[in-house]
Amino acid sequence: MESVERILFRQLFDPESSTYTYLIADVYIQEAILVDPVLEQVDRDLQTLEELGVTLRYCLETHIHADHITGTDQLRKLTRCRSIVPQNPHTICADRQIQDGEILRLGDIQIQAIATPGHTDSHFAYLINDDRVLTGDSLLIRSCGRTDFQNGDAGKLYDSITQRLFTLPDTTLVYPGHDYWGHAISTIGEEKCWNPRFVDSPGDPATRKSRAAFIELMANLDLPIPHKMVEAVPANELCGKTL
Ligand code: FE
Numbered sequence: 358m359e360s361v362e363r364i365l366f367r368q369l370f371d372p373e374s375s376t377y378t379y380l381i382a383d384v385y386i387q388e389a390i391l392v393d394p395v396l397e398q399v400d401r402d403l404q405t406l407e408e409l410g411v412t413l414r415y416c417l418e419t420h421i422h423a424d425h426i427t428g429t430d431q432l433r434k435l436t437r438c439r440s441i442v443p444q445n446p447h448t449i450c451a452d453r454q455i456q457d458g459e460i461l462r463l464g465d466i467q468i469q470a471i472a473t474p475g476h477t478d479s480h481f482a483y484l485i486n487d488d489r490v491l492t493g494d495s496l497l498i499r500s501c502g503r504t505d506f507q508n509g510d511a512g513k514l515y516d517s518i519t520q521r522l523f524t525l526p527d528t529t530l531v532y533p534g535h536d537y538w539g540h541a542i543s544t545i546g547e548e549k550c551w552n553p554r555f556v557d558s559p560g561d562p563a564t565r566k567s568r569a570a571f572i573e574l575m576a577n578l579d580l581p582i583p584h585k586m587v588e589a590v591p592a593n594e595l596c597g598k599t600l
Contacts, residue, residue, distance in 0.1 A: 363465050364486065365409060368532060368541060369402065371395040374425035374585070375535050378402065379491055382411040383464030390415045390463055391438075392483065392491055393534055394428035396597055402428065403435065413438040414463055417455075419493025419534055420480040421447055423507060423590050424583040427597035440596050443470070443481040450596040455481065471521050475514020476502030482522060489530035490545070496522050497533045498540035501554045504575050506582075507590070511575035515568045523549050 367380040374395060380402070382389035389411040394402055406413055413436040416429040420443065429440045430450075439452040441461070446454060455461060457472035469484040473495040480502075483491045494502030496518050504511040527546025549555070550562045554574065557564040566574070583589070592599050 365389075365411075366485070366489070367405065369398065369405070371398050371425065373397065375537050376422075376425050377532065377534055377536065377541075378428075379532060380405060380409075381463075381466055381468075381485060382406075382409055383466050384409070384411065386464040387411045388414045388463055390417055390461075390466065390468070391428075391432065392417045393419055393422070393493070394432055396426040396428045396431060396599070399428040399431045399435075402432065406436075412436070415461070416440045417461070417468070417483065418442045418446075418451075419482065419491065420477045421507065421590065421593045422494075423586040423593075424535075425585060426589050426592045426599060430595065430597035433596070443472070443479045445479045447479060448594045448596065450594070450598070457481075473514075473517035473521055475504055475510055475512075475517045476507075478508035478510070478513075480517075484525070484529075488528075489532055490522065490525060491532050491534070492522065493534040496531060496548060496552075498531065498536055498543045498548070499538070499552050499554075501552070502534075503578065503580055505578070505580065506586070511572040512568060514575070515571045518555065519565075523555075 363385050365382040369378040376395050378394050379392040441453045442451040444454045444456050455470045459470045461468040471482045473482045476494040525545050529545045531543040551559045
């Protein structure tokens with residue numbers, strides 16, 4: 358039980374981009390990790406770190422974002438934390454790349470990288486201490502990330518979610534990178550049963566959509582391009598440095 362009290366886990370929200378940032382801290386060693394920080398929320402994140410009495414060690418990205426600029430570059434300048442991105446990231450600014458299956462440790466925090474390409478070609482989910490998974494823009498609550506730009510691939514996303522995430526224990530908590538409908542947390546079991554992108558009859562996990570049906574569904578979403586994409590992608594390729 359000691360590790361339960363020792364680890365702090367906070368879900369933080371940016372209302373403009375509907376992005377969730379996660380702060381995970383080990384209060385014994387007073388060190389923390391931020392996952393997917395947002396540039397406009399750097400002051401909030403710094404204040405939260407200060408109030409919790411922890412030092413930022415790493416900024417970890419699930420992928421290169423198209424809808425917001427990462428806070429990593431600012432946070433790195435202000436705290437001297439190190440930035441970590443998934444392997445083959447289309448960026449050379451990060452301090453380190455993490456590999457599929459690698460485990461990042463900070464005190465009692467254990468973060469296992471799970472390659473989940475499809476939303477972008479370099480995208481990772483992160484399993485935290487075996488009981489919760491940060492899914493970035495792969496699996497969202499009752500939805501999933503789009504696949505129509507940044508080398509997105511609906512077939513790869515289907516494989517990532519059905520073979521890498523849906524094979525985690527049903528009780529694993531799901532913490533997404535975004536939510537647009539008021540959800541915050543789900544579980545793998547709940548998403549296998551109720552996510553309409555993956556089942557034909559929500560409530561009946563036996564009606565799992567085929568890979569071909571999922572690809573067809575994703576090809577016909579007809580979503581608008583994120584209004585920040587033109588500035589966000591180049592900035593994020595520089596870890597959030599704005600020109
Ligand atoms: Fe994204």
